[in-house]
Amino acid sequence: IVDENQKNWHKKLYDALWADMITPKKAISMPPFQLLYGVEEEIPITIKMPALKMLQIVEDIQYKDSVDKRILFLEKLEEIKSQVVEKIKEHQLKVKNLFDRRAKAREFRARDLVLIRDKRRQPKGSH
Numbered sequence: 001i002v003d004e005n006q007k008n009w010h011k012k013l014y015d016a017l018w019a020d021m022i023t024p025k026k027a028i029s030m031p032p033f034q035l036l037y038g039v040e041e042e043i044p045i046t047i048k049m050p051a052l053k054m055l056q057i058v059e060d061i062q063y064k065d066s067v068d069k070r071i072l073f074l075e076k077l078e079e080i081k082s083q084v085v086e087k088i089k090e091h092q093l094k095v096k097n098l099f100d101r102r103a104k105a106r107e108f109r110a111r112d113l114v115l116i117r118d119k120r121r122q123p124k125g126s127h
Contacts, residue, residue, distance in 0.1 A: 020032075021033040021041070022041040026091060027087060027088050027091040027092075028084045028087055028088065029087055035080070035084060038069070038070060038073030038074070038077070039066070039069065039070070039073070
């Protein structure tokens with residue numbers, strides 16, 4: 001996607017962000033776009049057949065249906081938010097348990113050599 005010289009990445013950023021927004025996330029079991037707007041994402045018009053999309057707009061075929069769906073979504077929004085919060089908590093607990101299983105307790109004794117970083121000498125922002 002990005003050229004070999006990697007100087008056109010900024011032109012591809014919008015597409016990458018769009019792809020991230022429409023990709024379902026494990027923690028919330030839906031794409032962030034759907035959570036935010038209450039509807040499934042629609043492929044940008046430049047990819048779809050423009051004539052068909054324009055026909056739908058001109059004839060106003062889906063207007064009432066989309067308004068009804070939006071009203072239902074707004075009515076269920078609080079319930080959806082609480083479900084998402086619960087799913088995020090479950091996901092965080094799952095990740096924590098996975099980390100805890102892999103983590104090893106380390107015991108240090110007197111005269112053990114340890115690495116201590118002098119934060120005063122390190123440039124700010126470095127790890």
